[in-house]
Amino acid sequence: MNRFEASLERAGYGELVVIPQLAIQVSGGEMLVLLGPNGAGKTTALKALVGDVDVGRRALRLDGADLSGTPGWRLAHAGIAFVPDGARCFGTATVHENLRGAFEATHRHADAASRRRLFDRAFDLFPILRQRLDQLAGSMSGGQRQMLAIARALMIQPKVLILDEPTAGLAPKLVEELFEALGRIKTTSGCAIVMAEQNFAAAVSVADHCLVLDEGRPALAGTVEQVRSNEKLRVAYLGL
Numbered sequence: 001m002n003r004f005e006a007s008l009e010r011a012g013y014g015e016l017v018v019i020p021q022l023a024i025q026v027s028g029g030e031m032l033v034l035l036g037p038n039g040a041g042k043t044t045a046l047k048a049l050v051g052d053v054d055v056g057r058r059a060l061r062l063d064g065a066d067l068s069g070t071p072g073w074r075l076a077h078a079g080i081a082f083v084p085d086g087a088r089c090f091g092t093a094t095v096h097e098n099l100r101g102a103f104e105a106t107h108r109h110a111d112a113a114s115r116r117r118l119f120d121r122a123f124d125l126f127p128i129l130r131q132r133l134d135q136l137a138g139s140m141s142g143g144q145r146q147m148l149a150i151a152r153a154l155m156i157q158p159k160v161l162i163l164d165e166p167t168a169g170l171a172p173k174l175v176e177e178l179f180e181a182l183g184r185i186k187t188t189s190g191c192a193i194v195m196a197e198q199n200f201a202a203a204v205s206v207a208d209h210c211l212v213l214d215e216g217r218p219a220l221a222g223t224v225e226q227v228r229s230n231e232k233l234r235v236a237y238l239g240l
């Protein structure tokens, strides 16, 4: 089973330290949701994990292998996929080109059968992508682009999938659909998922562990069940 462990010290922007210290652990088939209000440091923490912001120290271990020295651009090859916020894809390329590009970036020598299998899996999770194969990604709705962004990440067959607020700005029906797909990814691919999210009420349907950030510091950590069943914690940190 995949086991992902990471710790960060002094993550931020130049002189500004947003995250003084943070450690996370998540196993394959599980999801850790990173919660907290606007500006709590969720995005900064995720970007620091994948080498997109300055860090004083970053330690990463995946299945016992030390990836601390691996530069951000090599992490996808090591099995760590990052889906940043904003449903980013190549807007002037079609859905098919977006998926093919992601596949070829990490599987240059893969055979047609494994390519077919990965594409089918993406279409199984997000059937709309099959219907829109020749559509330019930039002309799709925000929700569809978010599905494409996640499908692109899955093309590398990640062991760890890191997502930054994938449901931001989406209608409730789409949020539900996306979380349902993430739940399937979690249980069927054995992938470990780390996701920043503002909406705890929605995230509990699929997350196993939660970590609440408050001004860059871990304020609460535990299983979703522990937090949900403790009224004091729920009200204090999650406003539920």
Ligand SMILES: Nc1ncnc2c1ncn2[C@@H]1O[C@H](COP(=O)(O)OP(=O)(O)OP(=O)(O)O)[C@@H](O)[C@H]1O
Pocket: 013, 016, 018, 036, 037, 038, 039, 040, 041, 042, 043, 044, 045, 198
């Ligand atoms: N590029 C940047 N340069 C300088 N400061 C930044 C930058 N990006 C974010 N910050 C600051 O870092 C702090 C944490 O922001 P961050 O975006 O990580 O929080 P967040 O919890 O993800 O919030 P949100 O839910 O609004 O995305 C904030 O004070 C923010 O102003």
